[in-house]
Amino acid sequence: MIKGIYETHVNVRNLENSNHFYEKVLGLAHAYGQPERGNSFYWIGGERHAMLGLWEKEPAQVQRQHFAFHISLEDMKHAVEYLENKGIATRNFHDDDTGELYVFGWMPAVSVYFTDPDGHSLEFIAVLPDEAKPELGLIPWSEWERMHGRGV
Structure with missing residues (x-):
């Protein structure tokens, strides 16, 4: 339904x-x-x-709430630059300073996080065309792409 x-x-x-x-x-x-x-x-x-x-x-x-916007995989390749050019700080799932985005192996999907003026946690997420691999947990997007013979 x-x-x-x-x-x-x-x-x-x-x-x-x-x-x-x-x-x-x-x-x-x-x-x-x-x-x-x-x-x-x-x-x-x-x-x-x-x-x-x-x-x-x-x-x-x-x-504080969280929600995600679905974007295309092609747009995800430029999402960090797009947001940062608009003055929006971005972060990955681990909220570290590596700049590396991560793939959720169980979906699989890659995402980037940011906040709105009220501190709501927002996310751009792109579903990958590959078979899910939940056993991988969270892995860097670049590693995922290498495993599938592609480059980010």
Whole structure:
């Protein structure tokens, strides 16, 4: 019956700042908003495909959340540069300073993490075309690609 997640909602401290981040920085298309009610909605993946809702709340009501945006594998090759060119700090799963992105062998998928103005943990994730290898756990993307005869 369930075919996907259609919408996700997050509480934000300042709707104007969050609107700027999601629309102008990340490039999501604005779908609808009710400033008088403190909300904005953004299309993800095209109109009517999926939606992100932002709700302005008091700071005590804004709890850190996590969600991931699906991107293409080709876009993942440039995701760190794309985000950092927009002034967004990126990190890998281990939050270390190697700059190496990791593959979740059980999916398999590669991802990069960053935060929004409210500290919500965001992720760009790209599913790889290969067979899952859960026994590998988390491995560097470059190692995964070498195992499959490709280079990042």
